[in-house]
Amino acid sequence: MTAVHTTDAAVPTNSSAPRRAAPDGAPRRRGSAFDRALPYLLLAPAVVAILWLIGWPVLSVLVTSFRKLNLRELTRGEVVWTGLDNYAEILGDPEFWTIAARTVVFTGLVVVVSVLAGLLIALLMRLVSPVVRIVLQVAMLLAWAMPLLAATTVYQWIFDQQYGILNKTLVKLGFDGFAGFSWFSTGTSTLAVIGLLIVWQAVPFLAFSLYAGAIGIPKDQYEAAGIDGASAWQTFRAVTWPELRPLLLMVTFLSLLWDFKVFAQIWAMRKGGPDGGSTTLPVYQYLEGISKSHFGVAAAVSVVMVVLLGLLTFQYLRRLVRSQEGEL
Amino acid sequence: MIAKKVSSAKKVTGNVVALLVAVFFAFPTYWMVSTALKPRKDLLTSGYDLVPFSVTGSNFATAWAKPGFLSALGNSLVVTLSAVLAAIVIGLLAALALSRMRFKGRKGFVMMLLVAQMAPFEALLIPMFLMMRDLDLLDRLPALALIYFAVTLPFCAWTLRGFVNGIPLELEEAAMVDGCGRWGAFRRVTLPLLGPGLVATSVFAFVTAWNEFLFALSLVKDQTKETLPVWLSGFQTAFGTDWGGAMAASTLFTLPVLVFFLIVQRKMVTGVTAGAVKG
Numbered sequence: 380m381t382a383v384h385t386t387d388a389a390v391p392t393n394s395s396a397p398r399r400a401a402p403d404g405a406p407r408r409r410g411s412a413f414d415r416a417l418p419y420l421l422l423a424p425a426v427v428a429i430l431w432l433i434g435w436p437v438l439s440v441l442v443t444s445f446r447k448l449n450l451r452e453l454t455r456g457e458v459v460w461t462g463l464d465n466y467a468e469i470l471g472d473p474e475f476w477t478i479a480a481r482t483v484v485f486t487g488l489v490v491v492v493s494v495l496a497g498l499l500i501a502l503l504m505r506l507v508s509p510v511v512r513i514v515l516q517v518a519m520l521l522a523w524a525m526p527l528l529a530a531t532t533v534y535q536w537i538f539d540q541q542y543g544i545l546n547k548t549l550v551k552l553g554f555d556g557f558a559g560f561s562w563f564s565t566g567t568s569t570l571a572v573i574g575l576l577i578v579w580q581a582v583p584f585l586a587f588s589l590y591a592g593a594i595g596i597p598k599d600q601y602e603a604a605g606i607d608g609a610s611a612w613q614t615f616r617a618v619t620w621p622e623l624r625p626l627l628l629m630v631t632f633l634s635l636l637w638d639f640k641v642f643a644q645i646w647a648m649r650k651g652g653p654d655g656g657s658t659t660l661p662v663y664q665y666l667e668g669i670s671k672s673h674f675g676v677a678a679a680v681s682v683v684m685v686v687l688l689g690l691l692t693f694q695y696l697r698r699l700v701r702s703q704e705g706e707l
Numbered sequence: 708m709i710a711k712k713v714s715s716a717k718k719v720t721g722n723v724v725a726l727l728v729a730v731f732f733a734f735p736t737y738w739m740v741s742t743a744l745k746p747r748k749d750l751l752t753s754g755y756d757l758v759p760f761s762v763t764g765s766n767f768a769t770a771w772a773k774p775g776f777l778s779a780l781g782n783s784l785v786v787t788l789s790a791v792l793a794a795i796v797i798g799l800l801a802a803l804a805l806s807r808m809r810f811k812g813r814k815g816f817v818m819m820l821l822v823a824q825m826a827p828f829e830a831l832l833i834p835m836f837l838m839m840r841d842l843d844l845l846d847r848l849p850a851l852a853l854i855y856f857a858v859t860l861p862f863c864a865w866t867l868r869g870f871v872n873g874i875p876l877e878l879e880e881a882a883m884v885d886g887c888g889r890w891g892a893f894r895r896v897t898l899p900l901l902g903p904g905l906v907a908t909s910v911f912a913f914v915t916a917w918n919e920f921l922f923a924l925s926l927v928k929d930q931t932k933e934t935l936p937v938w939l940s941g942f943q944t945a946f947g948t949d950w951g952g953a954m955a956a957s958t959l960f961t962l963p964v965l966v967f968f969l970i971v972q973r974k975m976v977t978g979v980t981a982g983a984v985k986g
Contacts, residue, residue: 518729524961
């Protein structure tokens, strides 16, 4: 976590930690009751909002997952407890396992490809001339800034079966088989297009952050490596990698968090089709919960999603908690 | 030095690769705008049309006049701006308390912010739906404003805390020695210095809410209350095969975000990397 520490290091933190000439608590007149109440007054709106709009739904999703709650129960206001029935229903459904496995594999691939591409582009940016760097940065900014749904719409148009520019280009290059080729005829190729779209939008942020980290690496370390006659790969292994590792871990963790729950692009592209072939857990949750009004089952799906995400990020979360403990 | 010779050859290759990568990233934006500018008849030919030879504004006129576009744009603006304004104000109050004051329970609150920030909101779809139903807010814009406020609040509080931390307390204290009250010192010293941080944080919150799709799709079925992402996702039925109109609408949807990004891009990276997990 060193890379992130640096932001905090110059800043007074809590009263037990050693501080750099920082006074204990802002103004030193500690006397009046108003002064003592002030921090709580400032925090009150945020605490109320978080407990009401996040804390309560978290509890509620757990509770709901143990209830039978379809439209019937909802309109009649009935409370029917069914224990683990919802979980038994989804976990006993082979299709659920297909969807869960698909979600994990898809997330993994998208995260690996986008983090790797982000790293390579970050390193590339250090190498190129200033003008080219600006061109590249502006190009990435364009991708980053495009709203999800606008990007999804543009990709649908690029990959359009009949008039899409991709098929037209492939035909022009001599691949006649792509005339009228449908990119959305199978779940796998649909997910490939969606994956490309997600990577395209995710890489700019990753590349910019890793580039910011890479230019922070002290120059003399590279000079030392140069004097020692290290090859490019050796320099990367000995200097760049150890310096960037904490940042890389963090952006990988963030990417997992973001990519696991992708919904908009998948739903807008083909609504999880064809034949459910591009359905992932968030899409499944929407279908069960909102389309079919099986709220209890959908809540169980949500809980399973969080558990899976927890498992995927477990190692990093543990490190994070440990690194936080001393210094909140 | 040998290293210099190698690096000049490497530099040329690097530049070429970088330009190809730039084309990859810029192409969809180029294609969106150039399609939006093409006359309708040019779109649906099998001819190869990488460059628009004749240009028209009619697609923009079509998109603008399309039923639903203006109301969706208005809905998106109302929902997004109210959510962000609330999140920034309430987040700033919390950030000030956390950054400038020591009090019992501070650690607990910092932990709560961290956890809230990592909460996968999409997994709260069902309780949110039930909650808004109980509040009689289904099919109404305040439901979305409330949810987007909740989504962006932890991020805003956390990131702003980082920005406040960056402003030396000594400045405020000096102002207080010079006779300003605590509020005066804050308003004259800290608030102006906080300006860029407030802008960067608001833009990120704005983009989050501007993009949101799952809750907008689930909680609002009334077409006059649709937000832009939901309206755009229905373009295939709304437009038939009018790709020109769809690309014009997408361009209009992208423009405000692009302008904001150009303004605060640099701050976003530090703000997000520092703020997303830990400031």
